[in-house]
Amino acid sequence: MGNLGATELIIIVLIVLIFFGSKKIPELAAGLGKGMREFRKATRDIQEDQEESAAELKAPKTDTMACIYCNSRVAKDARFCPSCGKSLEAPRCSKCHRVNTLGAKFCVECGEKL
Numbered sequence: 001m002g003n004l005g006a007t008e009l010i011i012i013v014l015i016v017l018i019f020f021g022s023k024k025i026p027e028l029a030a031g032l033g034k035g036m037r038e039f040r041k042a043t044r045d046i047q048e049d050q051e052e053s054a055a056e057l058k059a060p061k062t063d064t065m066a067c068i069y070c071n072s073r074v075a076k077d078a079r080f081c082p083s084c085g086k087s088l089e090a091p092r093c094s095k096c097h098r099v100n101t102l103g104a105k106f107c108v109e110c111g112e113k114l
């Protein structure tokens with residue numbers, strides 16, 4: 001609280017004077033506090049939106065997964081882990097050509113070492 005500047009207060013009072021006239025001020029004073037809270041909330045929301053979009057620009061959201069070998073974040077469609085250099089493609093058996101699960105050491109079909 002307390003970062004509402006005097007300038008903002010003057011502007012708000014001026015707006016009230018222009019639109020409602022000085023007679024209405026006591027009436028509106030009660031509602032003003034509420035209005036200012038909403039005004040500040042709106043300002044804060046705008047700032048948050050700007051911060052969010054700035055963060056998104058810095059780090060664009062890409063689908064990532066954890067490397068099964070070193071657990072570092074890699075792109076979901078990456079063929080190799082940039083951290084440990086291991087293949088992230090599902091291994092295909094050289095003997096029966098069955099596509100095995102990622103990280104499998106032996107073919108589930110024929111037992112061939114992958």
Ligand SMILES: [Zn+2]
Pocket residue numbers: 067068069070071072081082083084085086
């Ligand atoms: Zn890795």
Ligand SMILES: [Zn+2]
Pocket residue numbers: 093094095096097098107108109110111112
């Ligand atoms: Zn096989």
